[in-house]
Amino acid sequence: MSDTITIAEMTEPQARAELARLADVLGDANRAYHGEDAPQISDADYDALKRRNAEIEARFPALKRDDSPSDQVGAEPSEGFSKLRHAVSMLSLSNAFDAEEVDDFDARIRKYLGLGADAALRYTAEPKIDGLSLSLRYEDGALVSAATRGDGQVGENVTANAQTIDDIPQRIKNGPAILEVRGEVYMSHADFEALNARQTERGGKTFANPRNAAAGSLRQLDASITRARPLRFFAYTWGEISEPLAETQMAAIERLAQMGFQTNPLTNLSDGPADLLAHYAKIEQLRSQLGYDIDGVVYKVDDLALQGRLGFRSTTPRWAIAHKFPAELAWTRLEAIDIQVGRTGALSPVARLAPVTVGGVVVSNATLHNEDYIAGRDSKGGEIRAGKDIRVGDWVQVYRAGDVIPKVADVDLSKRPDTSKPYVFPELCPECGSDAIREPGDAVRRCSGGLICPAQAVEKLKHFVSRSAFDIDGLGAKQVEQFHTDGWIAEPADIFTLRERFGTGLQQLKNREGWGEKSASNLFDAIDARRDIELARLIFGLGIRHVGEAASNLLALHYGTWTAFAEAMDAAADPENEAWGDLTGIDGVGAVMAGSLTATFAQDTERAAIDRLIAHLQVQTAERPDTSGSPVAGKIVVFTGTLEKMTRAEAKARAESLGAKVSGSVSAKTDILVAGPGAGSKAKKAIELGIETLDEDGWLALIEGA
Ligand code: IVH
Numbered sequence: 001m002s003d004t005i006t007i008a009e010m011t012e013p014q015a016r017a018e019l020a021r022l023a024d025v026l027g028d029a030n031r032a033y034h035g036e037d038a039p040q041i042s043d044a045d046y047d048a049l050k051r052r053n054a055e056i057e058a059r060f061p062a063l064k065r066d067d068s069p070s071d072q073v074g075a076e077p078s079e080g081f082s083k084l085r086h087a088v089s090m091l092s093l094s095n096a097f098d099a100e101e102v103d104d105f106d107a108r109i110r111k112y113l114g115l116g117a118d119a120a121l122r123y124t125a126e127p128k129i130d131g132l133s134l135s136l137r138y139e140d141g142a143l144v145s146a147a148t149r150g151d152g153q154v155g156e157n158v159t160a161n162a163q164t165i166d167d168i169p170q171r172i173k174n175g176p177a178i179l180e181v182r183g184e185v186y187m188s189h190a191d192f193e194a195l196n197a198r199q200t201e202r203g204g205k206t207f208a209n210p211r212n213a214a215a216g217s218l219r220q221l222d223a224s225i226t227r228a229r230p231l232r233f234f235a236y237t238w239g240e241i242s243e244p245l246a247e248t249q250m251a252a253i254e255r256l257a258q259m260g261f262q263t264n265p266l267t268n269l270s271d272g273p274a275d276l277l278a279h280y281a282k283i284e285q286l287r288s289q290l291g292y293d294i295d296g297v298v299y300k301v302d303d304l305a306l307q308g309r310l311g312f313r314s315t316t317p318r319w320a321i322a323h324k325f326p327a328e329l330a331w332t333r334l335e336a337i338d339i340q341v342g343r344t345g346a347l348s349p350v351a352r353l354a355p356v357t358v359g360g361v362v363v364s365n366a367t368l369h370n371e372d373y374i375a376g377r378d379s380k381g382g383e384i385r386a387g388k389d390i391r392v393g394d395w396v397q398v399y400r401a402g403d404v405i406p407k408v409a410d411v412d413l414s415k416r417p418d419t420s421k422p423y424v425f426p427e428l429c430p431e432c433g434s435d436a437i438r439e440p441g442d443a444v445r446r447c448s449g450g451l452i453c454p455a456q457a458v459e460k461l462k463h464f465v466s467r468s469a470f471d472i473d474g475l476g477a478k479q480v481e482q483f484h485t486d487g488w489i490a491e492p493a494d495i496f497t498l499r500e501r502f503g504t505g506l507q508q509l510k511n512r513e514g515w516g517e518k519s520a521s522n523l524f525d526a527i528d529a530r531r532d533i534e535l536a537r538l539i540f541g542l543g544i545r546h547v548g549e550a551a552s553n554l555l556a557l558h559y560g561t562w563t564a565f566a567e568a569m570d571a572a573a574d575p576e577n578e579a580w581g582d583l584t585g586i587d588g589v590g591a592v593m594a595g596s597l598t599a600t601f602a603q604d605t606e607r608a609a610i611d612r613l614i615a616h617l618q619v620q621t622a623e624r625p626d627t628s629g630s631p632v633a634g635k636i637v638v639f640t641g642t643l644e645k646m647t648r649a650e651a652k653a654r655a656e657s658l659g660a661k662v663s664g665s666v667s668a669k670t671d672i673l674v675a676g677p678g679a680g681s682k683a684k685k686a687i688e689l690g691i692e693t694l695d696e697d698g699w700l701a702l703i704e705g706a
Contacts, residue, residue: 081156131186164227180239224664235261332356341455469541496616627659641679
């Protein structure tokens with residue numbers, strides 16, 4: 001049945017059929033969203049369908065189904081994690097979409113409480129974080145369990161995963177003996193972008209948005225994966241408590257903050273709907289600068305005694321409502337598809353759009369990911385957007401989440417011009433004309449031109465001067481582009497001959513916009529200062545595909561000197577040579593990275609450019625920390641349970657500085673398990689495997705004086 005039939009016109013059989021359809025569609029959407037971290041429909045569509053369902057039920061109460069979507073929160077917990085029953089159910093929030101509905105919310109509450117229109121009634125207002133909810137149970141100050149919402153009654157036991165999140169205290173002081181703290185796990189935009197970049201580099205799964213990334217990262221059966229993902233947590237409510245936290249919502253949140261939880265700084269107190277709407281407008285305006293996704297503002301009655309009187313409907317409290325933002329989606333025309341060539345030669349398609357406002361920001365460019373995405377396929381050949389391809393001239397839907405680069409989500413085939421033709425992805429690099437090759441299993445097509453490709457060359461130069469590489473004061477991406485365009489630098493070695501080539505020609509630079517005598521000579525000094533460079537920065541600065549900052553550090557520590565490193569890369573080109581085994585034996589260096597390293601060193605033009613660079617440098621020897629006197633050097637250590645004298649981060653850093661390797665899971669290779677109170681399955685496994693187990697004091701005694 002189409003949505004065009006109004007509810008007022010509906011007959012009873014039509015209503016029954018529509019309720020059945022909505023139960024189906026919403027059930028599927030729920031499972032996809034909660035169970036599989038892969039939403040099928042947008043939040044706005046979901047909300048609209050849920051609303052339609054509620055409106056039909058309101059007109060035909062007798063037709064309300066036993067499995068009505070109105071009575072459901074989330075989806076059943078998935079297999080894999082053990083289950084935890086919530087002592088107090090985890091509910092959802094009803095929604096408001098405009099000022100009138102906020103007025104209705106206030107009026108309903110006053111009516112329920114028998115308060116006149118003029119009686120004082122205060123509310124808190126705070127951002128609605130777009131992540132996933134988590135319930136943390138503390139007993140006598142110690143974190144004992146953590147559970148996702150699941151179906152609201154029973155969630156997944158993600159205790160080990162929650163223990164890896166820095167924002168979640170392992171112990172709290174001055175709280176009630178039993179305290180369930182609830183809040184939202186989320187990922188910041190910056191961390192989300194970095195995670196996706198890492199995943200792409202490793203050929204792993206990328207996430208559609210920060211919420212999916214947060215859910216996918218928390219719900220990992222291997223908690224060491226969660227540990228490596230930068231998750232955060234805001235506390236905003238509570239479940240079971242053995243004594244009240246405070247008399248008001250605001251004071252209760254302040255207490256949670258005092259106990260060590262992160263609470264949202266944009267939480268405020270309002271006197272009524274007008275005030276609430278003003279705070280909503282303020283938060284909406286700040287939305288794009290917050291650095292994390294929010295999808296509305298939550299209003300709560302401040303007086304906890306009144307919250308108690310108001311109580312709950314089947315799945316939502318009467319004392320709170322979520323005032324949702326309009327979806328950050330818009331339709332516009334795709335005017336062109338441009339191809340950008342990156343440092344490693346990747347051809348990235350960019351949508352040039354007729355400018356359109358999406359969530360308050362004008363968008364005229366969006367990513368189209370890769371050629372499969374344009375064609376309506378995923379990397380495994382399955383359909384996306386029901387197989388609809390994207391063509392120049394199409395009307396496309398643009399999606400933006402906070403600061404995240406806008407994406408093209410959908411296409412409207414009914415508006416497709418008859419003359420349109422499928423987009424043909426270039427097989428030649430648009431910058432240098434070299435073949436653009438797609439290796440089997442790689443979603444990305446790459447220019448094979450290497451350094452002769454000007455686009456790759458300039459991106460490589462930008463990388464070379466970036467902060468974690470050579471980090472040359474006064475030589476940033478903008479200057480590199482300028483110097484490259486002017487023909488002054490074509491490869492990293494050219495940076496180090498700038499002074500001698502300019503010599504008296506300083507005049508030339510000085511006369512350029514933005515350059516004076518002082519800044520030019522400062523630049524040459526800054527370049528000279530970097531002739532003496534750490535090995536790890538040099539390796540990272542070369543911009544070799546798959547070789548990130550962490551890997552560069554590992555390589556530097558392993559080989560110590562540039563000569564040893566370069567000789568090993570040459571020798572490892574032969575997989576029979578023991579140098580290959582030595583390279584891939586470094587924990588953190590896989591065959592893909594090793595292959596990329598050896599291929600770069602074996603490629604004549606690349607190698608010649610590296611040698612020209614090295615001639616200008618004095619490369620420092622990478623010093624391994626001296627762990628000769630350390631009793632734990634080379635040992636694999638696992639920390640579990642609660643540590644009372646240090647944070648996990650401290651414990652890990654100290655162990656690593658003593659030459660130990662800290663792992664998140666116990667296996668036959670583990671040497672020492674350090675188990676604090678609350679240690680569970682890991683301690684059990686360690687005993688089964690006969691692994692040395694120490695308590696925190698035992699560990700401290702062991703490393704004392706080392
Ligand atoms: S209060 C009884 N406050 O939104 C439920 N929820 O759509 C009390 N959420 O299930 C929830 N930010 O996962 C509350 N500041 C906030 C929130 C928030 C995000 C989530 C939460 C809830 C969902 C409802």
